[in-house]
Amino acid sequence: MATSDRVYLRVVEDLRRQILDGTLGPGAVIPSRAQLTRKYRVGETAARHALRALVSEGLIIGRIGSGHYVREASRLIPLHRWRFLDHATPFATDLQSQGRHVTWDWHSEPATAGSDLARRLGVAASATVTRTHYVFRGDGRPLQLATAYEPLGFAPHAGAERTSLVARMYAHGVKITEVVESLHTREPEPSEREALELPAGVHVLHVERTHWAGDRPVETSDIIVPGDRFRMVYSIPL
Amino acid sequence: MATSDRVYLRVVEDLRRQILDGTLGPGAVIPSRAQLTRKYRVGETAARHALRALVSEGLIIGRIGSGHYVREASRLIPLHRWRFLDHATPFATDLQSQGRHVTWDWHSEPATAGSDLARRLGVAASATVTRTHYVFRGDGRPLQLATAYEPLGFAPHAGAERTSLVARMYAHGVKITEVVESLHTREPEPSEREALELPAGVHVLHVERTHWAGDRPVETSDIIVPGDRFRMVYSIPL
DNA sequence: ACCGCGAAGTTGGGGCCCCAACAGTCATCG
């Protein structure tokens, strides 16, 4: 039947219904633990369970010392993959074209590939690659983490013009012929959760992007965005 | 510092480390609540919290009456989006080309569009569309849910050959020029959790796919796959 | 009119207990 015999689910289902049908709009206050125990005549544990479940569903958030509130139906920002491949920072360009202000900083350093990366880049595990970390911010919040790996020699000269990867590679005589993105969802790692200021229960979208020149991978990167804020848009003409 | 002052995190961190570095391999049994309280000298609540956290991270699963076990590092099955667009069921073809056996069943019915769908299909909210539900199975497990919506008139004739959507539309004089996929991650709805037999804490990948003929959408579908089993692969030549 | 302080309410971590449903194991019975 609909109303389960697990007591906390009764509470969850009722609150969820109210949130989804708009009775409790975005920002509305959810009854506190104490109020729930009285209202639904359940124990404190059940009330807790219910709240926790709704939090991990992403429907509400808890503000410690204050209360639980209905999460704003965070509009998912579309990221138009490879619409802006000819820009130095496709991500920032995409968001700027949507009228948002995006800033970022990055730093590069040499690193040894390791087995995983060696496979992706087609180099020896002991090879040295250039690793570049990016952090993108907008509206004062962190939006995207990216880590790019390239074999040595293609790194942008200090103070060089900011051009797209494709253009930069071309200048080195490497013609990029294909871009492949492999995308999955997962729980953020602790460092990512911190860097992206993710609330509990939010997953990330993890894109592994590889640029190919013929059958040789020439760049690969890991792109991490909060799953509750973005959607990826892919488009192909037939 | 690394070891937090939240007691249960000490347990989580220690177990997580052991799982990630292989000390506890896939299938290995995690100490029970009682054992954890003794081993880490914490209360039962903290032990519970730790176990629950690891479950929701997807690292372990709990089998009631038996114990908690390290989850096999479920290899993510690649789905090559639009590599098999010229097949009746790209999903099944893709998996079959990877040596898996996939079965599916579906049923069609008329339905009124509603506001959301009306926007996606560019029709009136009161318009009638053909809705087709698909359930794909493989290895005895449900793998994918899909719901396709088309304006009336294009539905396959009963007993007609199974051809791709593109070919079928073409036979109706509609030339599909573009395919757009919008992808995001979210918590599964209860019905999806049941249909896909999803363990707790697993998200789904939700693909909204729309076929365009010029500037007119002619088909749209919602494709739901378990986030812990699949990755989406997109590729474009430059 | 404004500031500061304290009381009350709230979340989240933690403790300890009870119980039902289920899984294994092992001994006993036909």
Added chain:
DNA sequence: CGATGACTGTTGGGGCCCCAACTTCGCGGT
């Protein structure tokens, strides 16, 4: 020898309590 049943251990739901850290709000004083 095989089936059955009792016993033990485990998870997951639930109850109730204590406490620290934090927010809110109202009262009193300047």
